[in-house]
Amino acid sequence: MTHSTAFSVSVSVIVTARDAQGHLRECLDSILRQEGQTGHFAPVLDVIGVDNASTDATAAIFDEYADRDERVKVIHLPHRLTAGEARDTGVQQANGGYLLFLDGRDILLPGAPAALARRVAEAGEPDVVLFDHVRAHWSNPAIPSGDAKHFQELGRDAFGLAAHPEVLQVTASLANRLVRTGFYRDHLDLFTNDDYEPALPGIGSLLVAERIAIHDAICVRVREPEATAPEGHLTLFPQYERLWELLERPSFTAEHRLLVFNSQIQRYLKVLTLPGLSERDQAEFFRAAAQHFRRFRPVGYTRPANLNGVRHSMLERGSFSGYRALQAANRRRRGLRTVAVKAKQVLGEKARDGAYRELMRLPLEEDLAVFSAYWDRGLACSPAAISVKLAELAPNIRQLWVVRRANVPLVPPGIDYIVPGTRRYWLAMARAKYFVNNVNFPDTILKRPGQIHVQTHHGTPLKRMGVDQIPFPATSRGENYEALLERCARWDFSVSANQHSTETWQRAYPVPFTSLDYGYPRNDVFYSASAEDVLRVRERLGIAPGRKAVLYCPTHRDYEAEWTPRLDLERLAARLGDDFVLLVRGHYFYDRGLSPLEDLHRRGVIIDVSTYDSVEELCLASDALITDYSSVMFDYANLDRPIVVFADDWETYSVTRGVYFDLTTTSPGAVARSQDEVEELFASGAWCDEAAAADRAAFRRKFCEFDDGNAAERVVRHVFLNERGLGEKGVPPIVPVDQRTPAPTPDKAAALGPLDG
Template sequence: MSSANDISLSVIVPVHKVQGYIRQCLDSILDPDLPNLEVIAVDDASPDGCGEILDEFAERDSRVRVLHLTENVGLGNARNAGLDAATGDYVWFFDSDDYATEGAVRAICERLAETRPDVLLFDYARAYWNGRVKRSIINHLFREPPAPDVFTIAERPSVLELMMTSWNRAIRREFLLDLGLRFSSGYYEDVNVTYPILMAAERLSLLDRVCYIYRQRRRGAITKTAGEKHFDAFAQYERIFAFMDELGERADPYRQLMFNRTIWHLLVIIERGDRVHESDNARFFAEMSKIYNKYRPADHTPPSEPPLLAEKHRLIEKNDYRGFQRIKGSKVKVKAKKSAKKALNLRKRGVLYSKELAKERYYQMHRGLAIDENLAVFAAYWYRGYACNPAAIYEKARELAPHVRGVWVVKPGARKSMPEGVEYVVSGSADYYRTMARAKYFVNNVNFPDNYVKRPGQVHMMTQHGTPLKKMGLDQMEYPVGAGDMDFKALLARSDRWDYLLSSNPLSTEAWDRGFPCSYEMLEIGYPRNDRLVRATEEERVRLRAELGIPEGATAILYAPTHRDYQRRYSPMFDIGRFVEQLGDDHVLLLRAHYYYKLKNMAADMGWPEGRVIDVSKHPSVEDLGIASDALLTDYSSVMFDYANLDKPIVIYANDWDTYRLTRGVNFDLTAFPPGAIATTESELADVFVSRAAWSDTATKARAAFRERFCPWDDGNAAERAVRRLFLGEKVPNPPV
């Protein structure tokens, strides 16, 4: 009996600007039980972190080979480069933002070993950004009628109706090389390979299984990018018909079906509306007509289904673009009537009339006035006050861009916390709506409210507020506990307003790419809020310790746990009173609960030793606390990534790591790559400090590796880079590592 290891398979993966997806792609392919598997990853001069990620995979798995191209050659030529380097019996061309289903690679290898075809075709499913996964609509072709294990296209011409991509088929490598077929440059580069191999194959086989997940990216997909390149389709189909002419009479049984598939595909391109610019439609239609009349078989009969398709064929044959427009126009009118009816129903229900109407009209009036080119809005943590990356950028802007007037938005209760000399408006006030309507620049570490309308010409910088150990954005959809009742569609609508997104390190860049697939410019420049940590002085440390009441000579431990989605309220994960007693009188614990929790003075409420546990939950600056402390105790909070810049001990208390990982989702295994000592029980936690293991050489080396990986750009100048990009319009490449 044949087994999966009886054949060798080369999976060729061209890679370009997919750093948020490439790990999932490769992980899905690299079945650990397939020694004869080979992955040829072609780094097509990707400008992001893909090359480094590929090298990381190659370093830990000898089955991965990486080709680093010195210039971008495009998808087709990158595949050709991978094919030239492949050694397997079969090749599978795999797109780097997609992924294989569980067990798919093994199933494909087993089927190849059983049938030894020239081409094996298998099914796929589309995965949408909202989490929906849908199998191909023509999956019945794998079963109806039942297919023999091996056949030719003459015996089953319906295989031409299967998706014409390169990723839903495994091809015998020598067969492909003997045909001399190469992927073309430009768009639709695979059709002039995927169709001809079916026509030339003497042995075809099917695998009725979803093996491939075709990711429907919300942004960045070639097929959703309008432009001239969609005209490449005509040259690709010309190549297919030339190949059929070389086959001669062998091609006659499926020439009419191939012709219909060609016209079907060209109609998809022009009718989708997101590929060919409206101004180019007539010219595209004329090229369709040329193809139609050049290659239409003599006995061709236009297909009767779906409705109007036969009429479209006749209009294409006559190059009657006006007639074609009339058909399309009838559909548009139906949609317009439905939209008008829906709007009328909303008005009848009074949705458009509310107590906020006066504010909305005032806001709308100011949106009609000119934008103030030198006005910038700053905000942080849902208007909680002056903090985080926006505060660091605000301060640097006052120095480097003094012509820009910065105004903060705060809640009514945050007014008292605003620093002297910092201008602000209160959310919901007339000043607030006027400022939001007229400002040129917007800087925030969270999203602005849904009712904010971004005007043309306004520019947004999203800074975020931490390195994402936990899953964020769309990645949360797989973790309903962490996602809660989040409206992901609304989240993306808010994120679509971003022009710039700050990233502190490569991990963040990968996570933001996946979690927020929107059209912004990624700025991987470090975290502005960390500039202060990098530049902290001993004098500053002494002053802050005195202000916080830390006794001279005491070891101050900053305890900053994260929020847990599976808990309703804050509950310490260990007995804090007993912990500080075990540490002794020369230790002080600075307790900072997560800002989600509305606490008063927990230290006093719980009766913990006075002066030994200092509740700093309401302190306005976590940076102050980091500088003043001697060590950090946390669990999964992003504060660890910032604190690493201080090069002081970090202790991770991971007593519920598995629960947190399964309910919230994480981007890497913290227990395998901690920033220092790690404890999972209360006794281990106390011992880490009592034994001074937190200060050991082992912990120091772990912290250095962590800092190198997650703080590469924190050099004290991140805020300056942000200001120069946003307010001064300068290009700001990442600083050298």
């Protein structure tokens, strides 16, 4: 393999990832799409992807990139290794003269590899090149590292640590440096014996490097991990013990030791503040940290004068009880509340007469499931499909639907329901084992240990969702994202229809949950409906036999206060002629006030189906779909019927609302940018020609990936029956797209004969 002589310095990028499917594509794209990098004419010689025994689609994403770019090699680890061990498996396959280490959630900024290669050549191939970085949190994608101040006045020449001990204050990480491959191999023990945090390689590589260079530009965006203390925090102690062995060398001064000691204690104290440690584990960590404090306290150490000095004092004395008392006092002083105190306050403010608090003391009802959809509108969407299948497979589980008072008259006979705010409602919310919703339950609902929440969502995302909306304030202004993530943190399971959704939900809602890649239960009907079902719905809607029914479903636009159809429906109906009938469904966000469809419906120009309960039945009854950016297109594609995308304001919508992909190039069918083009598509037959069918087939493979008619059964077996395998003793395996048979089209249904009776 060769590369351009313009770059005598070659770089291998080691990307280690575990369960990083929500960010891995962006990471790999940032490496492989560097400006000016075509083929191998670039400093990035190869990319080694290390899948550290992921349980999600991380491995498949790595393989996908390796299949289409020969620079990418992939290593699949059969079981989880420590961070250092995982990185080293990648280094063993690397061919570059320098190594760049990224996590699968990090981003390499444009131009960084070329700039670093030039810096290496300029500095005479140093052992380590330190560069600046930014940290990414869901609330802020570019948090300064704080390292820039340590890079000042260091010049362009390579140096040793003896000359500039202040460099030890740079963030101890491997994501902020380029490491010479030979240097890495000469000091293998420093790079392979870390986990949780890379204190040993981050600091140790600077202690042993003979020549260090600085590149004072930001090269990487590092995504912050969750602020928890998972297994592995105890590995900090042997890492620092090894560092102190290095610091015994006579070349290091008291200043070097003081800098390492202060950062060491700061890191220990940080761990003690993180959620995720039990009191017993916290006490164990505190005792070990106190021992290290006394063992490694260097000559010249002075206690900080601020509150940190008090914490240092507690560690030095080994007083865990004093440290806990300080924590409690500090919380009170700053007005912070523990989770328990906060929960009591919420209950006191929100629950009527304190009843909810008392009811939560009662034992859980293991056989009770609460369902809701669309903010308590009634039986609908995937929760309704799960409800039906649950009654079939587990009739012993009682079901309650949350229904707002105004919609109670619409509840079908035989369905048990509860109205928000009633005592029976609070009782159910306090004691039910299972909760299923396609949106979030309100803030007033607190999740008890043992309760299980299933989030089904209500569409495949084209538009940006969750925290991915933050860069688009025109449509997300006023959103309290902290509160949103608190609601999402109740999810145990998130139901997904395709890998695109799975990755998006993980990134858009950065809270822990298990993705159920089982398909959307509401779409099961697209495979189970019979010809008789199709004809019955058409008859109910008043669609005359032989007429082509075109369903028009526009989506909500955040920048429009009221809805006015973007298509001139009367003109379109006239152009289509008597062989067609338009079914028009306005978005449910515009369900108040006078509908612009009322007059057209009264005059027989269209059929207004905005208040028709089941969108799925409307899809079954139609011969084709016209939509703009509504998620109904992803569901409708299951039927393998023509779809026309009307994207007259795509540029405005995509810029103001934010989207995940370009619908005009990844489309389920023909795309029209004006009313004239819509009418021409139908006049010419292009709405249903071979090109449109080919686009639809590709779209179905990508976005109908898990939908095969068995989604509800999979969810019920996994969540309610605890059946997690495949086959007879578990969930049904997913049928490949090309082996599925959708419900018959209206034409095929009519050919099978009229309805009986």
